Amino acid sequence: MIPKLDVAARDETGVFVDVNAFGSNVRLEAARDSVAVAQRLRELKEDYERFLASRVLPKTGLCTDLGAGEGWFALPFATAFPGWRVIAFESDTDAFARLQANVERLGLENVTCINASLHPDLEPATGESRIPGSTELPKSLKKALARPVMGTFTPVLAFAPRVAPANGAKDQTVSCPALPVDILAKLVPDLVKLDAPGCEKAIARTLREVPVGFLTGRLYSYVPSRLFHPADAAGAREFYLTYGEYALRRDYEDNFPTRRPRLDVVVAMYNTRDYILECIDSVLADGNPDINxxxxxxxxxxxxGALVASRFAGNDRVRLLYKANGGCASARNYGRRYSDATHIAFIDADDRVDPGMFTALLEVARYTGAFVTEAEFAFLTLEEETGSEVLTLSYETSTYPLPGDKGVGPHEFFWISGQAIAAGQPTIWRRVHRRDFLDRKNIWFPEHVRAFDDQIFQLMVAHYSGSLAHLKGHAYHYRQHPAQDIKQGDERHFYSFNMFRKLFLRALDEHWPDITPLARSLLNTMAWSYGGLRDDLKMTYQEGAAKFLAIVSKTFDHVFTPQELSSVGIEGLDFLVDRHLKAIHDQPANYGFMRLESWRWQPEFLRMMQAVKSGD
Structure with a gap:
């Protein structure tokens, strides 16, 4: 909404604008440009005030406002926090003149105006640094601030006004008074407000070495997110930086303060000596220190285990944990509990990833705040004739043929709905999850199962996330070999009944409004499992599936159409489901139906029966 302007201007070019922010009221003289004024006020209310309103600032400190304009942030802040010293940098001559006039009219003695921007190529500043905790500046530092030089560089956008250029507009070369970027290291600010097109990356690198407690502002170009985190891993910094339609922030509402801003990739390892080193190397390949x-x-x-310990001895990015055998689900949960990262991923020890895949996923997760981000998925097959490995992208390539319509720097992506996720491939290994999301929704791997434990994880993520960001150009390599669970065709396929029952019980507890995606996924799973089963197990699976579908139908009053049942590929399934429904027709639907049991849903019982038959 464009604000109503006070047009009692001092001259033909300026207007006065009443600004209410941080609990204070100030009147600022600004350029007569309603679009630019509206943008400044919107940034102030929606970005800066919202960020600081949820933080506790000390009574005193030093704030540097980089790209102050007429004082939209600096002057309301200085008024609201009189114990703080504010240094406002502005290179545009007209905007600086109005900034100085506003400071004088408001009588703000705690604001220093500097007619300069920061330039990444200037010689380092000389003079003493400010003593942290004090707002007073050494004389040598004051002298350095008073001596800007003319610098010429190409910013992402023109300085005045700071709004996106029209389509087709080219970058402009700007000549303006400037100071070296490392002046920030001398100032040691407690709070930085950033609006410096073309200089963001250099400023971010400088601030990594400075104990800045609060950082807010706007980014006009992509900057790797790790540059905004302090170089000291234990350093505390809160930041909120808008980038297009997204906001890069330090953490999320439910993340514990003790969690570190990084990604931990958990590898559940069991007898994978032939593949584990390649798996770990692929994750570490791009050298991102934020990924362990x-x-x-x-x-x-x-x-x-000994192989990993020997190969990565002394590597701080690889941690090796030992536990008694409990199945891959228990190993994944074990690694997650050990992790202290804000983001988590899980991969299989016999697979690998494209170098940079997890960096791209983490970047999109950080910039968008997405609960889940995922890459593409490819089958890794060994050709027996040539001995070479071949990658084949999954069917999703044809399902998602368009390029990403969103972007974070070089990373293109688009959003996929939860319904599409539920019906798609349960390949959770190519994903990065926000820890607070998984914790809040109580999403874990079921440790009582020994195969296909990713299924329930996949479906809960699909339901609760609403959507996820799907990245183009990066792929997870799913290795194909004879020892895979999915190729055994044994009793483990019956674990799906247990997992889906847990999901349907949760749907009852939480009153899910629509179980259609869950029901569709159930039919897809039955079709996949039945098609890969040994022949001696198919009749048992047929009866188990019919009873399970009848109970779901009775409990939720959900109708499985004959067309849906025929798509499963189990002969006579529609007849068997109807027979079970008729048997319980006169019984009222209740919560207890989903708790009914059948020996046909229990892999352990089926194994026992097979052993008895074989005489073992």
Whole structure:
């Protein structure tokens, strides 16, 4: 909304604008440009005031306002926090003149105006640094601030006004008074407000070494998110930086303060000596220090734990944990509990990833705040004739043929709905999750199962996330080999009944308004499992599936159409489901139906029966 302007201007070019922010009221003289004024006020209310309103500032401190304009941020802040000293940098001559006039009219003695921008190529500043905790500046530093030089560089956008150029507009070369970027290291500010097109990356690098407690502002170009975190991993810094339609922030509402701003990739390892080193190397390949690997040795007997320990000894980015064998689900949960990162991912020890995949996923997660981000998915197959490995992208390539319509720097992505996720491939290994999201929704791997434990995880993420960001150009390599669970065709496929029952019970507890995506995923899973089963198990699965579908239908009053049932590929399934429904027709639907049991849903019982038959 464009604000109503006080047009009692001192001359033909300026207007006065009443500004209410941080609990204070000031009147600022500004350029007669309603669009630019509206943008400044919108930034002040929606970005800066919202960020600081949820933080507790000390009574005193030093604030540097980079790109102050007429004082939209600096002057309301200086009025509201009189114990703070504010240094307002502005290079545009006209805007600086109005900034000085506003300071004089408001009588703000705690504001210093500097007619300069910051330039990344100037010689380092000389003079003493400010003593942290004090707002007073050494004389040598004051002298350095008073001596800007003319610098010429190409910003992302023109300085005045700071609004996006029209389509087709080209970058402009700007000549303006400037100071070296490392002046910030001399000032040691407690709070930085950033609006410096073309200089953001240099400023971010400088601030990594400075104990800045609060950072807010706007980004006009992509800057790797890790540059905004202090170089000292233990350093505390809160930041909120808008970038287009997104906001890069330090953390999220439910993340614990003790969690570190990074990604931990949990690798559940069991007897994968032939593949584990390639798996870990692929995660570490791009050298991103914000990405660590937690390898959980789940009671391996082939020496893979010793191999990892030897290869990565002294590497701070790889942690090796040992536990008694409990299954891959327990190993993944174990690694997650050990992790202290804000983001978490899980991969299989016999797979690998494109170099840079997890960096791209983490960047999009940080900039968008997405609960979940995912990459593409490819099958990694060994050709017996040539001995070479071949990557084949999954069917999603044809399902999602368009380029990403969103972007974070070089990373293109688009949003996929939860319904599409539920019906798609349960390949959670190519994803990055926000820890607070998983914790709040109580999403864990079911430790009572020994195979396909990703299924329930996938469906809960699909339901609760609403949507996820799907990245183009990065892929997870899913290795194909004879030892895979999915190729065994044994009793483990019956675990799906247990997992779907847990999901339907949760749907009852939480009153999910629509179980259609869950029901569709159930039918897809049954079709996939039945098609890969050994022949001697198919009749048992047929009866188990029919009873399960009848109970779901009775409990939720959900109708599985004959067309849907025929798509499963189980002969006579529609007849069997109808028979079970008729048997319970006169019983009232209640919560207890989903708690009914059948021996046909229990892999352990089926194994016992098979052993009895074989005489083992």
């Amino acid at each position: 690997v937690i390898v959980v040795d789940d009671g391996s007997t082939d020496g893979c």
